[in-house]
Every structure is written in C-alpha cells, then in structure tokens.
Amino acid sequence: MSTDVVSSKITKKDITKVWFIYYMGVELSNSYERLQSLIFCASMIPVLKKLYTTKEALSEALTRHLNFFNTEGVAGTIIHGITIAMEEQKANEDNLSETAITGIKTGLMGPMAGIGDAVIWGAIMPLLIALFLPLAMNGNAMGGILPLVTYTGITLAISYVLCHRGYSLGKESILGLLQDGRIKELINGASILGLFMMGALSASYVKITTPFKLSILEGQPIVLQEILDSIVPGLLPMLAVFGIYIYLKKKGPRYNIILTAIIVISILSSLTGIL
C-alpha cells in the first residue's frame, strides 16, 4: 500500500519527546487497574500522531498502548525505543501484527524492571544519599542538594541513552542482549556493590545495644553488652537486619506488621530495661 514511503519518518527529536514525557509522568498516573498504561500511551503520542494520519488508525494505535504496562522507569525506556521502531515498521510496511508489539512490550517489562529495581533503586539511590549524609548531619544543605542533582542527572542520562539505543537496536538484538553474559555480569557487579554498601551502612546506622547488667555478688557486675561485643561486635544489629529479611522472604512484603513489631518491642524493652 505505502511502499513509496521508504525513508524513516521518525526523527531523533521524536524519540527524545517520547522519553521525556514518559520520564515526567511514570508514576504520576499510576493506578491499581493498569499501572503505567496511561503514561505509556501518552508518551507515545508524538510518534503515533506522526505515523498514523487517519483518525481510525490513530485511535487504534492509542487503544493498543492503553493495555496493561508496568516496568521500572529508567531501565524500562529501552522498551519505548523498541516500540517506536516496531510502530514505524507497522505503519510503513503494515506487516507487523498488533500482538507482536504488545508481546514484545509485555515480554520485556519484567526483566527490565528486575534490572532497574536492583541497580537504580537498590544500589545507586541509597548509595548517593548515604555518600552525602555526613554533610546533612553537620547541618549542611548540600547533604540534600547533591543527592538530588546527582541522582536526577545520572538517571536522566541512563534512561535517555537506553531509549535511543532501543530504537536503533530493534527487537531482535535486544532479546539477544538479555541473554548475553555481559548484562548478567553487570547486574551481578551492581548487586555486589549494593549489598556491600548496605552492609557498611547497616553497621553505621542500625544501633541496638543493651544496658543489661547482672550483679550477683558485690564484685564486678556482668555486663551483657561486653559479652556480646567479645563474641562479635554488632551482633544485635546484624540479627535485627537478618531477622527482618528472613521474615519478609517467607511472608512477603508485610511492612506494616514489622513496623508494629518494632514499635512494640521498643516500648516493651524500654519498660523492662533490656535495651
């Protein structure tokens, strides 16, 4: 039908527009029903309007992208790049089915969310806050400004590059890339750094000590904390972190139960003088 359209209609600027709209509103319209479907559709508008000039075709494309969608908003922008490439192919050659586009989207959103949650939110964000926290503790506003600027800058750069790469790589190579050992290595490296930092920060900021003393006769009283420290320093904080970890691992994300438990334990141990 439209074989005379050979050159690509989508420019670099269009892709940047998609990336930017998505970045601004990833979580803004998030709902329990279809999560990020609304922002995915809204972010695709600049591209879809250019590709589909008739009202029927545009409406069909918009409806297609209101399907369920949810991923991590930084690593996930690669999906937008791929989707733009696929939409372009569909509009120009009309040899691509709707289910192929939706299939790629739903197939990639899980793995990309896994990478993004571990690297962007699990490692980079707490790392940047913790790095500048000593400034905040000394009453310096830079302790808030620096994490805000660096985190925003780093994540904007990553998501921008991934969105454009997704478009240029296309769907075949992206599936190959996910199987590639280098991606696994990258995730592994980031996870190691994240866990190491979490350990270091736990050691500094989880503070649980016991003032408990047992005086049997007149002599030196037995100080519980000294005994614990002689076994290994930081035993109680370590037990607290792993106790909560094991509970969450077994029972799922029941944060409110743990919050309540911490409040109850704190009050009881204060009353009895154990902690």
Place this chain on the structure above:
Amino acid sequence: MGSLTVAICMGLYYWFARLRFGYTFSSMLLQPVCVAIVVGLLLGDMSKAMMIGAGIQLVYLGVTSTPGGNVPSDPALASCIAIPIAVKTGMDPSLAIALAVPFGVIGVFVDQLRRTINAAWVHMADKYAENGNTSGIYCCAFLYPALAGFIIRFPIVFATTYYGDTVVNKFLALMPTWLTHSFEIMGGFLPALGFAITILVIGKKQLIPFFILGFFAVKFLNISVMAAAVFGTCIALLYRGNSSKDGGAEA
C-alpha cells in the same frame, strides 16, 4: 515566617513531591534530607533542619526501593510533618524520628487511595483513545491525577503542621522517660527494616556474604562511607573478573 505560611508551604511541597512529576527527581524530593532544605529555608534554621532531616533519613535509607511501585513507607509525609514541628519545638533528633514514623505508615494508605482514584482516569482515557483525542489523554495522564492528588495530600500536612506544634508541645511536657527511651530504641532499630528490604530487592541469596563483608569492614576497621564505596567497587570488579574466567558459574 508565620505558622500559616509554613503550613501552606509544607502542604504544597508534600503535594508536589508526591505528585511524582519527574520520575527520579521527585523520588529524591520525597527524601527527608531534601524536605529538610525547604523547612530550613522556611524557618530560617537550615542547620537544625538538616540535622533532623538526616536523622529521619536513616530510617528511610533502605526504603528507596519500592518493588512494583508499592510504597512500603512514606518518608515524605513523615518528614513534611515531623521536621517543621521538631525544628520549632527544638526537639531531639531521636524524638523527631518517633514522631515521623507513624505518619510514614499513614502515608502508605494515602498512596493506596491515590492509586485507586487514578483508575478513573484510565477509563476516561479509553474513551479519548476511541475518538483519537490526544490532548484528552495528556490531561488524564498529568492534569487530573495532579488535581486529585492536591485534594488528597494538601490538607493532611497543612492541618497537622498548623495545629500540630501546640499539641506536640503539651504532649512532650507530659511524656515519661520510659516512653522517650523507647523512641530512642525505635530510632536505632527502624533502619534495619530498610536495609532488609533492600537486600530482598537485590535478591541474590548467594551474594549475601558481600553484605556481611561490608558490615564487618565498618565494625572492625572503622572505615567511612566513602571508603566503603571505593572498596565495594573494587570487590565488585574483582569478583566480576573472576566469575567470567570460570565461565559464569554464577547464573
């Protein structure tokens, strides 16, 4: 600045930060260290505000990761309410943490309400898509959730900040020492939840020894956060090189 202005500004800030306008930018605005900057400017005591913000930040340091977008705890509501009151009443940071934590829990329910209401805009967008009305879809994705968010979020912080400090002052005068001490314990205990959640999100059981390594590097060798970041990066690189030689046994 007058308490009315402060209460209005804090209410607006909470609404704007929780709007999530700008994905990672807004997530940093939600953090206590950033809320503290605003409080410091409003109350003219940056140093005190930052110190209290840093104290509350410790509780929420590990809660940055929110698997599936579910908020395990809302640091923004906690700090938008607790930091102004703590600075005004000259509260101890550990007490400010105790004041913050309950509001962090309330914030979870506020967010659940928001995501329930947001479903309405998706249905509206379905109709706009049928008619090819793209500006209607933009409104559903940005304008309507923003307006609804204002109605849900602004009043909580405004009312608590405006009427809160007199109530808190009276309460503090009456508070027995065992209760004060239990808040101190809570402040030392709560960060453990955040770190546990992050281990869970990173989610690789076989890598947990690296957590223990980081923990005892600080406990035995007393290294700083920056030093830990340097050593941690080197260990990650070394380990990576090792595992690729073994043919990536670490799947």
